[in-house]
Amino acid sequence: MREISLHILDIVQNSIAAKADEIGVDVIEDREKDTLTVVIGDNGCGMSAEFLKKVIDPFTTKRTTRKVGLGIPLFKMAAENTGGSLEIQSKEGEGTVVTAVFGLSHIDRQPLGDMAGTMLSLFTAYEDIRFLYKHKIDEKKFFVDTREIKNVLGDISFQAPEVYLWLSEFLKEGEEELNQMEV
Numbered sequence: 001m002r003e004i005s006l007h008i009l010d011i012v013q014n015s016i017a018a019k020a021d022e023i024g025v026d027v028i029e030d031r032e033k034d035t036l037t038v039v040i041g042d043n044g045c046g047m048s049a050e051f052l053k054k055v056i057d058p059f060t061t062k063r064t065t066r067k068v069g070l071g072i073p074l075f076k077m078a079a080e081n082t083g084g085s086l087e088i089q090s091k092e093g094e095g096t097v098v099t100a101v102f103g104l105s106h107i108d109r110q111p112l113g114d115m116a117g118t119m120l121s122l123f124t125a126y127e128d129i130r131f132l133y134k135h136k137i138d139e140k141k142f143f144v145d146t147r148e149i150k151n152v153l154g155d156i157s158f159q160a161p162e163v164y165l166w167l168s169e170f171l172k173e174g175e176e177e178l179n180q181m182e183v
Ligand SMILES: Nc1ncnc2c1ncn2[C@@H]1O[C@H](COP(=O)(O)OP(=O)(O)OP(=O)(O)O)[C@@H](O)[C@H]1O
Pocket: 010, 011, 014, 015, 018, 042, 044, 045, 046, 047, 055, 067, 068, 069, 070, 071, 072, 073, 095, 096
């Protein structure tokens, strides 16, 4: 994968498959610590400790009775390639938190990619899920809670053209403002 946003989309798909109805996506850039941290948390079905081991390291597991994919291992590899790491906390019946830390200025760090577009597709494709999106760059923060937007909209869908357009602009502007470096 070429961009961190694509990994995020992939990891969020796991949360959706796990029947989560609340998903948090945090992207935290800390220039002082030189880290870019991605945290994806959900209230889905969770995983047992035993299964979690296979998911994180499918190659070192001798025998897997269940087929496991590569979404998490690829995300882990991308983080480790920048001197970072990936950790998963999960509890069956409660949920899962995936935390990936990247070396922010590391030459091999993938670009973050289009977070506005990524969140827009998630918000509009999965309207019944409450998304809490937070993007921080040092002290600056952009935060969206889709429930707050839903409360204002009432019965109007995110897919209604004017709402879709507004959401798209709102996310784009939020990201742009965040990226305007103060001199
Ligand atoms: N948030 C989650 N909640 C519950 N189970 C999860 C979660 N994330 C991953 N899993 C479990 O771990 C497995 C492996 O996830 P991973 O993303 O690595 O591969 P995959 O989703 O099976 O396939 P793909 O390669 O298409 O991503 C999933 O199939 C699922 O059983």
